[in-house]
Amino acid sequence: MFFVAYVIVALACAAITIKTLVGYSTVSRVNKITISLLILFSWLSPLIFGWLKHLPLMNSKLYSVLSFVGYATFGFFFLVFILLLMRDVVWYAIYGIAKSMGFDSWSLNPKNISVLSFANRIVLLMALFLTGCALHEGTKFPEFNEIDITHKDLRNNYRVIQLSDLHIDRSTPVSKIYKLVETTNNLGADAIFLTGDIIDDDLGSISEQLEALKHLQAPLGVYVSIGNHELYNGLNTWLYKYEQMGFKVLLNKGVRLADDLYVGGVPDAFTANSNPQLNVNFMKTLDGSERDQYRILLSHNPELVNSISAFNFQLMLSGHTHGGQIFPFHIFVKKANEYLSGDYMVNGIHLHVSNGVGTWGPTMRLFAPSEITIINLLKKTN
Secondary structure (H helix, E strand, O other), rough: EEEHHHHHHHHHHHHHHHHHHOOOOOHHHHHHHHHHHHHHHHHHHHHHHHHOOOOOOOOOOHHHHHHHHHHHHHHHHHHHHHHHHHHHHHHHHHHHHHHHOOOOHHHOOOOOOOHHHHHHHHHHHHHHHHHHHHHHHHOOOEEEEEEEEEEEOOOOOEEEEEEOOEEEOOOOHHHHHHHHHHHHHOOOOEEEEEOOOOOOOHHHHHHHHHHHHOOOHHHHHOEEEEHHHHHHOOHHHHHHHHHHOOOOEEEOOOEEOOOOOOEEEEEHHHHHHOOOOOOHHHHHOOOOOOOOOOEEEEOHHHHHHHHOOOOOOOOOEEOOHHHHOOOOOHHHHHHHHHOOEEEEOOOOOEEEOOOOOOOOOOOOOOOOOOOEEEEEEEEEOO
């Protein structure tokens, strides 16, 4: 269903982009066809590269190059499409106002081919600039987001690290994983929490990346909650692999980290709804905890916070949204998930939604920087 919907939307967006860019221009027929095919390819590239990834002859290096170029093209034409829509809404509004006031100038008319061609070139240059900015943001090392939380149930101070949405696949540089692991380990965390979508590939294709990732360590352990991309890439395989790597998978269960600190985890909501053997069971997650403990819930989906209260959990850590990743996806992602990025207080619970470490699709971010979340849990002193 998702793929059918995506193809329909992609074809519609491609048709609008093609019509606006080359439909009303003096570009030669050959160039029109070439540009049209490039636009069509770019909008369908997420499906194309999802298919290419699983071809037997597609080695990691070749896939990395092809996917980077293909997804960057997709990101570029996505930005072109958004800028064209924004431009035309403003342009037609200004022209309509001017016309109603008796200034029906041909130089202002959106149907003026020469003016339209010039406006299209401006849009392409703006999209190229924004693509460069987004690629820089998407490929640079994540920023640190440090949060201090004080609570009466904490009798000691703790530091925990949240890493979310790494989306490790065969194109992820191994050196980048080693740097992430080394940096995280050096932050002095008592515990590390991975809140889903850690991987985005099949097990046999990312053995080197996993070898680097397994060196994540903290005195109180490394804990994982499941995201939707674990389901897409073989859930049972990844449940076993995470445990084999020394990570504790919290699937409707929890662990007592200290006398005053407890962490539990639930599966991704979509994953649970798609698998008859899974569900989201908050009460089961609390088994073994005490009411006077500070209790943390790891949930890939932030909207699950609406189903719980501070009576059960005081802090919930989520991801999934990527903070919107590429503006203006922020608008649609917020509408779909309610909580987009950052910190919220919901039913007395402190919710933190991480922008995540990695990217899905294009290695691009625009107004949604990647992050390593450092949370300082502090006892109340008065």
